[in-house]
Amino acid sequence: MAAIHNVFGPRANVTMKSDFGLIGLAVMGQNLVLNVESHGFQVSVFNRTTAVTDEFVARHPGKKLVGAATLEAFVESLATPRKIQIMVKAGAPVDAVIEQLIPLLSPGDIVIDGGNSLYTDTERRDAYLTSKGLRFIGAGVSGGEEGARKGPSIMPGGPLSTWEVMKPIFEAISAKVDGEPCVIHIGPGGAGHYVKMIHNGIEYGDMQLICEAYSLFKAAGFTTQEMAAIFNQWNEGELQSYLIQITGKALEQVDAETGKPIVELILDKAGQKGTGQWTLLNAAENAVVISTINAAVEARVLSSQKKQRVAASKELKGPKVDLSPVKAQLVAKVHDALYASKVISYAQGLDLMKTMGEKKGWGLDLGRIAAIWRGGCIIRARFLNRITDAYRSNPQLTNLMLDPFFKELLNRTQQNWRETVALAVTNGIPVPAFSASLGYYDSYRSERLSANLLQAQRDFFGAHTYERIDKPEGTMFHTEWPEVIG
Structure with missing residues (x-):
């Protein structure tokens, strides 16, 4: 045990073997370790x-930590069956640690x-470790x-x-x-990491919607402090959520150097780590x-195309x-x-989760998943109680929009x-997520869409056939369309 570097204070109750191990002491890893230790685990x-x-370890004397x-020393310090959580960058680094x-x-x-x-990487790792006689968990962690x-x-x-x-x-350790x-x-x-991926996709939508609300207020001439007050007030009502709360706090923050709101000094160039794109592909x-x-x-x-946007704004x-x-x-x-969008x-994310869960035979319980999103995670919000109730009342709910509430x-x-989207469009203020949400709602509630013309086009150029409203469902037809020259 010469490679063990543990620094214990006199009050630390250290056992011979640890209950839990963690690899990767970035900020998330360190905080998880302190959380686990605070609940009585070494x-x-x-x-x-x-x-x-x-x-x-040195910064936390008196705690049951083994560095x-x-x-080899790390694995040796753990009680069996060993429970080892990896908190490193997704992709190749995870595989490297596993090997x-x-x-x-x-x-x-x-x-x-x-x-x-x-989640597909998780499924691959699960099969691989199972073949080695080991057990694997892919655990999404949000908060x-x-x-x-x-x-x-x-x-x-x-398993x-x-x-x-x-x-x-x-x-x-959970909320x-x-x-x-x-x-x-x-x-x-891979069900756990899949659900975390969808969580992150919903998070992307939620954040963008809030940003579009901010854009409208800014265009209308509200000061940053006035906007902060609006979001703080909203956080006391139906829109109460972690993201609304931190939006109000972010808008209140003043830069010590300039005395200006820090939000107005931040470059409008957003980053992303891939989970949103994975959701789109899925x-x-x-x-x-x-x-x-x-x-x-x-x-x-x-937003990341900042130079192109600056040039285009002049043309x-x-x-x-x-x-x-x-x-x-x-x-x-x-x-x-904002509330409707x-x-x-959420309706779209849950619909995708439901579809994928049925396809994979995962047995996803949307009501229970919504329930665990009520605390701890980034998208926690008051109305998740309503989503939980919706799926507990009707586990076969086709779409969240159809729940009575x-x-x-x-x-x-x-x-x-509708008036908000119209105002934005009339004034040239981009609200892509508000608009897309309303478009989805209107399309979903429409008994008849324009896809009949689309099917005519497809049959015209490719003989793809179509169904008729006056014939039995599933019967396919083709029209001999007139020849088009030129």
Whole structure:
């Protein structure tokens, strides 16, 4: 045990072997370790850079932490079956750590990937480790730094028997809402990371919608502090959520150097780590519409084209912005547009989750998944209680919009929603996610769409055939269309 670098204070109650191990001491990893330890578990830690391990343990004297300088010492310090969570960058780094661990582990040991891995990678790793006699969990963890420390929402996928082993730790460290832990066994294989991916897709939509509300307020002449007050007020009502809360706080923040609102000094060039794009690809593969999430991902892509946008702004003209006649009514209008569009973002994400869960035979329980999103995670919001109730009342619910509560909400808010989108379009203010949400709603509620003409076009140029409204369903027809010259 010479490679163990543990620094314990006199009050630390250290056992011979640790209950849990974590690899990767970036901010999320460190906070998760402190969370686990605070619930009575002894934790072993390892980081590729030994100095990081030593410094972390030294900063927390009196805690039941075991710092290891080598992977061999790290694995040796754990009680069997070993429970090892990896918190490193998704992709090749996860595979590299797994390969280093395999020779050191014993049959039945559990490896947990707690990063934002693509669910297909999780399925591959699950099969691979199973072939080695080891157990694997792909666990989505949401909540950022604060959630990791105080209680995240955790979405673990893998064998039910493995979940039962991890359940005491995961339930202890997760957020709690009404006494319920914000963690459940999501399903087998890659189900956990898949649900986390959809969570992130909904998060993309939610964030973009809030940004579009901000754009409208800014164009109408609201000061940053006035906007902060609006979001803070909204956080006391129906729109209460973590993202609305931090929006108000962000808008309040003043730059110490210039005295200006920090938000107005930040470059309008958004980043992304891939989970939104993965969601789009999965939706396309499953023929599920997620237009709000798609618009949000595309908005980030367009924001990154800053130089092109600056050049285009000097060449491409738009209308003169004048929202002054409606400024007094704008807060209520945008509130309803945001609320309705937010419902659409969730409806689309849940529809994709339902479709994929049925395809894979995962047995996803949308009501229970919504319930664990009520606390700890980035998209936690008051109205998740309503989503939980919707799916608990009707597990076969076709679409969230058809639940009685949400149906009434959409009927009640849609006039302000429509007027908000119209105002934005008339004034040349980009609101792609508001617009996409409304387009989805109107398309979904339409008994007859223009796809009849589209089918005529397809049959005209490609003899793809079509069905008729006056003939039995499933009977296909083809028309001999006139020849087109030139």
